[in-house]
Amino acid sequence: MARPTALPAVAVTAVSLVLTLAVVVMWLGTAMPWPVALVVGLGIDGGWLATLAYERRLAVQGDHSTAVTVVGWSFGLVATAVLVAHALTVEADTGAWLAVSWLPLAAKALWLVHGLWERTALTPNALSAITGIQQEARDEAAVARARLRAEAATEETRLTAVTQAGARVARVQAKTAQTLSRAWSTLETAREGEDTGRALTSVTSRVTPDVAPRWQLPVWGPTQSVSAFTLAPALTDAKLDALVDEIRNSETPALSYREMAVRFRAAGHSASEVRLRAAWKRVVAA
Structure with a gap:
């Protein structure tokens, strides 16, 4: 199955090869026989395509060669230089030719991105396992948040009930103390009265x-044991x-x-x- 990044790289590479071959034949065909110009264009495209294929085979094997990479980028720079030189020598549509002269380098950059994609790509089983782990973590976090909210609500209810009960006890104690105070005041008045x-x-x-x-x-006061x-x-x-x-x-x-x-x-x-x-x-x- 082709990776999503391989399709743009293949498309840009094909356009770059055709464009390089056409520019070489048109540009050098005026100075030399066109079969010779065709061979030159095929040589540039062939060398670039061969090094690119070799790089891809090494990448599939998990290997890398610096020399092959340097040769591949050299062919890309040569193709780009040919396109830029042609754009600067033509009298008409110079801007249009310059606009497409970067396609060989763009193709190399896209293949580099595709290689990075392959090195970091995971199998469907690994992706499914990662998705399951993430979902499990989200579920545990949601359960923990729900438990904390429930405990907070329970604690709030308990504190409210305790506060209300304490307030009722305080009111009853205050009322009882007031009643006892009046009763003992009356008793003390009676005890101190002259006619009692x-x-x-x-x-x-x-x-x-x-x-x-x-x-x-x-008399109101502490009791004494016998x-x-x-x-x-x-x-x-x-x-x-x-x-x-x-x-x-x-x-x-x-x-x-x-x-x-x-x-x-x-x-x-x-x-x-x-x-x-x-x-x-x-x-x-x-």
């Missing part, structure tokens, strides 16, 4: 007669009454039941709520 103690005492006077307990509402203790033997009523009276009167004024119960259990003593409250009532009544 009297109101609570009047409500519980029937439970603790003749006693003015000190009422303290809870120290661990070991279980002791059950206390008798007399011993329980003595401990309750001792703890109750450890400060002035006397402690309230709640304060006494807390200190009673913090000291490591053990008694049920029913027995402890009964002992409190006996001590207060006494």
Whole structure:
């Protein structure tokens, strides 16, 4: 199968051979017999064609000869010189003859390009393999781009969801803190009020007669853990009454039941709520 670059080279070579032969016969035919001029023209074209064929055979074999190349270009230059000399000696159409005088060199240049084409040409199988490799690379790049876009969209969605959830949590925390602040403000107002103690005492006077307990509402702050203790033997009523009276009167004024119960259990003593409250009532009544 002829290469695309071989057809222009063959066409220009044929035109150049015919043109050189015709110019030699016309130009030298006036000074010598035309058969002699024909032989001269055929000699120039034959030498050029022979060296060109030899160069082509070496190129097909993957070889190269500098000497053959120099001889081939020499014949091309001789043919070009003949055409240029003829164009300069004719009286009419000098520009037209000069315009075609470069055809021998153009033919040599086209054969050079054709040789370069052959040295870099690939077989259909190689071209198919290269096409497949390029297509595979394009497919992998497209898949990688799609994966990156999908991961970016997923990450954007996740960050949006986390941001919205964090905003909702912050709003709930702020609302809860505001509600607790108002509640504890109300509680603190009630605890610091002058009539709070009297109101609570009047409500519980029937439970603790003749006693003015000190009422303290809870205070916002950190909790304190109660120290661990070991279980002791059950206390008798007399011993329980003595401990309750001792703890109750450890400060002035006397402690309230709640304060006494807390200190009673913090000291490591053990008694049920029913027995402890009964002992409190006996001590207060006494």
